[in-house]
Amino acid sequence: MEVTKQSVSGTLESSDIMITIEKSTIGNQIELNSTVEKQFGDSIRKTINTTLREFEINNAKVGAIDKGALDCIIIARLKAAIYHSVSDEDKQSEVFKA
Amino acid sequence: MNKKQTFKAFNPENIETKNEAYITHRVENNKIVESLEEAIKATGLKDGMTISFHHHFRNGDHTVNLVLDTLNKMGYKDLYLASSSLNVCHEPIISHIKSGLITQIDTSGLRGPLADAISHGIMDKPVIFRSHGGRAAAIESGVIVIDVAFLGVPSCDPLGNANGYSRDDERANDVICGSLGYAKSDAEYAKNTIILSNHIVPYPNTPFGIPESQVDYIVEVDDIGDPSGIMSGATRFTTNPKELLIAEKAATVIINSGFFINGFSIQFGSGGASLAVAQFLKPAMIERKYKARFALGGISASVVELHEEGLIEKLLDVQSFDLKAANSLKNNRFHQQISASYYASPLNLGAAVNQLDIVVLSALEVDINFNVNVLTGADGIIRGAIGGHQDTAAGARLAVVVVPLLRGRIPCVVDKVNTLVTPGKSVDVVVTDYGIAVNPARKKIIKIMEENHIKIMDLKELYNIAVTMTGIPKAIAYTDKVVGNVTYRDGTLIDKIYQVKD
Known part of the structure; x- marks a missing residue:
């Protein structure tokens, strides 16, 4: 799946994460700013990477401002951001119907 | 025995207060x-x-x-x-x-x-x-x-x-x-x-x-x-639904603990959930025609309201948390200012904490052995105060700790507290939004909870629920340097805080 335009999902409320996704030319890049970086920084990056791979996204720049979101919330916000950043054709994909 | 007294002859010249020099001195x-x-x-x-x-x-x-x-x-x-x-x-x-x-x-x-x-x-x-x-x-x-x-x-x-x-x-x-x-x-x-x-x-x-x-x-x-x-005007009751849920559960525990009787005494520690417990106890007090004999500690608006409504007879105030409490101390006869020693000194057997039936306390972390941390955050950095936590937990007949299971992604029920402040031995009940745990050593409380059909969970069970949602946090990295010595109320060393490594 190809990221074609920038999109944003989530908020800066406590327990939420705000994710910005846009096109990249040098593979996947993640820029994470988290209130729980020390405890969960690596885990959050892993969750984002795994989700990107699930959608076969290989050229995306992901900016994430995390206020202590649980994994399920991170995945949901990232999926929403991906949905709004891909082509109409990709939006029909099975992965969004699950 | 009195000292043997000898008397010198009275001399009016010795009444200095009537000397001109003394009067001038007194005025100045x-x-x-x-x-x-x-x-x-x-x-x-x-x-x-x-x-x-x-x-x-x-x-x-x-x-x-x-x-x-x-x-x-x-x-x-x-x-x-x-x-x-x-x-x-x-x-x-x-x-x-x-x-x-x-x-x-x-x-x-x-x-x-x-x-x-x-x-x-x-x-x-x-x-x-x-x-x-x-x-x-x-x-x-x-x-x-x-x-x-x-x-x-x-x-x-x-x-x-x-x-x-x-x-x-x-x-x-x-x-x-x-x-x-x-x-x-x-x-x-x-x-x-x-x-x-x-x-x-x-x-x-x-x-x-x-x-x-x-x-x-x-x-x-x-x-x-x-x-x-x-201070703020009046510490407002929390509107956070999670804190209200915890407060309501804590009130249920207190009402059914056997310590909720006419003439009981209580302290509400600082923190939204803790202060909100008062609002859930009030209807039960009115219904049963119970009055509290006294409330202790940091006094805030909610306690003052109960006092002014006649539901708490006396207030013992070591620290007024808001304007309403300060004004109550100024205006209400039975709102008494007390010293730290009167409040909680372990050298003072008559300390008010030892007269306390119930205390509701907040926490940053509680571990599966009921130990409480109120000093260091999940990142290992100091961000709190012991306050009267150790004192009231030790003194009160029922020490209830209220804590959310999670704060954001941080589990607050953990396997081992970051910094040991209040030992589990002095904590009786832990109330979270996901369930209530009673210290296994408190057989009487467990029995009375069971009789009143209040569901009790194991703290390990609550810990497992927490980490299932959050994942296991990465351990904090420290250096060998001690930056804080944490003492217990008797002056002994209970834990050390180390420098965090960045």
Whole structure:
């Protein structure tokens, strides 16, 4: 799946994460700013990477401002951001119907 | 046995009070000195000595910074800073540590930039953390010898009768703090007490929190603190549904604990859920026609309301949390100001905490063995205060700790607390939004909960629910350097806080 335009999902409320996704030319890049970086920084990056791979996204720049979101919330916000950043054709994909 | 008395012959010449010289002296003689510098010089303060402060102005305090700046200008070094607590507003202490003015700190807690700097190893000597009762005992037993106490107060007369409000001079209530509980112990035991006040009122300033007999010098200053940082109008009940859920569960536990009887006594610790428990107890008190004999501790608006409605007979106030509490202390006959020692000293068997039936306490973390941390955050950085946590948990017949299972992604029920502050042995019940756990050693409480069909969970079970949602947090990296010694209320060392590695 190809990221074609920038999109944003989530908020800066406590327990939420705000994710910005846009096109990249040098593979996947993640820029994470988290209130729980020390405890969960690596885990959050892993969750984002795994989700990107699930959608076969290989050229995306992901900016994430995390206020202590649980994994399920991170995945949901990232999926929403991906949905709004891909082509109409990709939006029909099975992965969004699950 | 009385001393054997011998008498000298009476001589009217010895009645000095009627001499012209004495009368002139009495009119002129008061304890007000021209400047803080002059007062400091008069005390004979030397490098290496101990100075103390109270924290009744909380985050609006200007006294500590004013005094330390003055001491710095006067060239002092190597002072031991014993404050009943320190707050975010005390960031300037960082520069006084760097300059060598302050070489050791003794406090109930640390917050903000100062706490952060200390967690990152700015001091050579570890900070000593004490509970409010532990501090009182250390002062009483001479473990802490206060050479000079600098006590900021909202009202003081020229002879030193000082208070956290004034009953007859409304000007003094612009900067009101209510109870002077922690300052009382300092004034009583300090070798020298300097009062700093922005309102000198006519003698006698009754009622007073600190009597003139304990005051040596008075300095009039323009500004002791910022009222908006000292207290809010009234601590409002939380509207956070998670906190309300925890509070409701805690009230259910209390009502069914066997300790909820007519004439019970209670303390509500600070924190949204803890303070909200009162609102869930109230209907049961009215329905059963129960009155509480007294409420203890930090007093806030919710407790004052119950007092004014006749549901709590007496208030024992070591620290007034909001304007409503301070005004109640000023206006209500049965709202009594008490010292830290009266409140919680372990050397004082009659301490009010030992008369307490029920206490509701907050926590940063609770572990599966009921141990509580109220000092360090999940990142290992100091961000709290012991307060009366250890004292009330040990003294009360029922100590209930209220804590959310998670704060954001941080589990608050953990396998082992980061910093041990209040030992599990003194904690009876832990209430979370996901369930209630009773200390297995409290067989009677477990039995009564079962009889009342209140579901009890194991803390391990709650821990597992937490980490299933959050994942296991990465362990905090520390260096070998100790930045804090945490004492238990009896003065023993209960844990150490290490420098965080970044």
